[in-house]
Amino acid sequence: MIQVKHLSHSFGRYWALKNISFSLDKGDFLFLTGPSGAGKTTLMRILHGSLPVQRGIASIAGFDLKSLPEKRLYQLRRQVAIVFQDFKILPDETVWDNVALPLQVRGMVPGQVHKRVRAVLRSLRLDNxxxxxxxxxxxxxxxxxxxxxxxVINPKVLLADEPTGNLDKKLSMQLVEVFRQFHLHGTTVVLATHNEELINSLPGAKILCLREGAEAGCNWESAED
Ligand SMILES: Nc1ncnc2c1ncn2[C@@H]1O[C@H](COP(=O)(O)OP(=O)(O)OP(=O)(O)O)[C@@H](O)[C@H]1O
Structure with missing residues (x-):
């Protein structure tokens, strides 16, 4: 579902990612961890197609990110959803409209939009x-x-960059449970976090630790050459 081989990325002269390789199967759950500045967001942005592949190979949900033209990015984003560190929600719109929007732009009929949005808001305790x-x-x-x-779009891959940063312990655990439910239904989840307690709460998950852009450890055979 995700393949990354010898991936490097620089901002000017600074290498934010250095020769990263790993692969994930359908339904895997990966915690991407490491200190601030380790390259977690950079990797997420490459996987979501919002930064180009400069060196190496990256593919996700069957899309080769190096050769994917910008005009086909919308196809990738039907399968790959991301939760940004800074939310990027529409502040003047209601909670309901923010969540319904991705379904409406995909042309889903109103009855189905209603059902799906209601279920997702309930699972995240946002219905009130x-x-x-x-x-x-x-x-x-x-x-x-x-x-x-x-x-809400039922993505094949869910990327989440520090999604529990503003939440207390109880809500963080509830959110991880939401991600876990998606993973149990076959969604591949990549969750970037510093929070060790969260990581320890899912003993079966894969863990990849980055430090200064390089791989600093992982708990599975992450790459074959
Ligand atoms: N647009 C950019 N221009 C220049 N340098 C950048 C840019 N984006 C990121 N960097 C640098 O690349 C490195 C990796 O940043 P990144 O945001 O990927 O780290 P991170 O592991 O997500 O950190 P945090 O946990 O603080 O979010 C950092 O040193 C950062 O300053």
């Missing part, structure tokens, strides 16, 4: 905030809206 404008809700609630908007 459906009609609030996003600017009026708390940071932790906004973070859950960002997650709801990503999972």
């Amino acid at each position: 905030k459906s009609w609030c404008q996003c600017r009026e809700i708390s940071g932790g609630e906004q973070q859950r809206v960002a997650v709801a908007r990503a999972v």
Whole structure:
């Protein structure tokens, strides 16, 4: 589902990723960890097609990211959803409209949109905030809206960059449970986090640790040459 081989990425002279290789199968759950500045967001952005593949190979959900033209990115994003560190939700729209939007732009009929949005908001305990404008809700609630908007399309791959950063322990664990449920239904999940407690809460998950752009450890045979 995800293949990364000898991937390197530089910003000017600074190498943010250095020769990273790993692969994930359908339904794998990966914790991407490492200190601030390790390259986690850079890797996520490459996998989501928002940064180019400069060196090496990266493919996701059957798309070769090196050769994928920009005009086909929308196809990738039907299969690969991302939760950004800074949410990127629409502050003037309601919680409901933020979550319904990805389904509406895909042309889903209103009845199905309604059913799906309701189910996702309920699973993230946001149903009592459906009609609030996003600017009026708390940071932790906004973070859950960002997650709801990503999972509502039933993606093949879910990328989440520090999705629990603004949440207390209880909500963080609940959110990981939401991700786990998707993973149990076959979604491949990549979750970037510093939070060791979260990582320890899913003993079967794969872990890849980055440090200064390089691989600093992992708990499985992450790459074959
Ligand atoms: N657009 C950019 N221009 C220049 N340098 C950048 C850019 N984006 C990231 N970097 C640098 O690349 C390195 C990796 O950044 P990245 O955001 O991928 O780290 P991270 O592991 O996600 O960190 P954090 O946990 O703090 O979010 C950092 O040193 C960062 O300053």
